Amino acid sequence: MDEDIQSQLERAKELLQELEKACDNELQAKNVSGKTKNLSQEVLLKVRHLLDQAVYKFFEKHYLPNLSDSDKKSARVYFPIVSKKEDLKSVLSRAKMGDLETSHHDFYGFIDSIQPYNTDYLWLKHLADYSADKHIRLTPQTKTETKRVTVSRGGGSVSWGPGVTFGGGVSVMGVPIDPTTQMPVPNNIVETKVENWISFLFEGSSINVLWLCKKSVEDGERIVKRILEYL
Numbered sequence: 001m002d003e004d005i006q007s008q009l010e011r012a013k014e015l016l017q018e019l020e021k022a023c024d025n026e027l028q029a030k031n032v033s034g035k036t037k038n039l040s041q042e043v044l045l046k047v048r049h050l051l052d053q054a055v056y057k058f059f060e061k062h063y064l065p066n067l068s069d070s071d072k073k074s075a076r077v078y079f080p081i082v083s084k085k086e087d088l089k090s091v092l093s094r095a096k097m098g099d100l101e102t103s104h105h106d107f108y109g110f111i112d113s114i115q116p117y118n119t120d121y122l123w124l125k126h127l128a129d130y131s132a133d134k135h136i137r138l139t140p141q142t143k144t145e146t147k148r149v150t151v152s153r154g155g156g157s158v159s160w161g162p163g164v165t166f167g168g169g170v171s172v173m174g175v176p177i178d179p180t181t182q183m184p185v186p187n188n189i190v191e192t193k194v195e196n197w198i199s200f201l202f203e204g205s206s207i208n209v210l211w212l213c214k215k216s217v218e219d220g221e222r223i224v225k226r227i228l229e230y231l
Contacts (some may be wrong), residue, residue, distance in 0.1 A: 001228060002057065002228065005053060008049070008053075009050065009221055009224065011046060012047055012221075015039060016043055016217050019039040019209075019210065019213055020210065022036045022039055023199075023200060023210055026200075027197045027199070032138050032139070036138060037138055040136055040209050040213060041130070041131065044212070044216055047127060047131070047216040047220040048079075048127060048131040051223060052077075052078050052079045054227040054228060055078065055079045055080075055095075057227075057228065057231060058227060058231060059095060059096075059097060061231050062103075062104065063096055063097055071096050074096075075096040077097075080092060080095075080111060080115070081115070081116060081124050081128045082116070082117070083115075085115070085117055089101070104230070107227075114223060123215045123219070126207055127212065127216050130202060136202065137202070137204075138201065138203060139201050139202075140197045140199075140200060141197070142196065142197060142198070151173045151175045152173070156173070164182075166179060167179055175187055199211075
């Protein structure tokens, strides 16, 4: 494999490991820092650039030597990511590879098979969207195990939500409330509901940050290696 691309793949894996550690620390601390946001974008940008470089190497070998000087200057060569099959050829045409389907049928078939309009590769659209977003915003994904506290005794009950705050020495229906946890002390008449942070999502979406970054690095590496096989 090309030495420069290999080193960049290794760097993408290192960034992913850093992101995994940062996410783990911040989920435990219930905090979303700039570090996690920056690492997320660095991972996605690195993979996006690697895909572009791999396609450029194909272009450099099979097309560049035969282009006019004006076409060389105007060629816009990027890894194509399109949501509609009919848009693929127009993107390739801008890269001066409009005849790819006829001149390099197998390579065209491979590129066609990994576009976001194929369900298994929808993640590529997310990669394109979020790697281009200069201000990535993350939000915690919560898992509600329970939500309510209920104290019951003798057919009666008292319930409250997380907005209620108790001071020291407070009991509800004879059940002491721990002011530190704001929960009843352990007993057999209380139902306790707790909300945990389990992952980070890209704001306004249901896309798990770590999932997309891992998917991009792992599947991105496989795509890059496949492209280089066509050189």
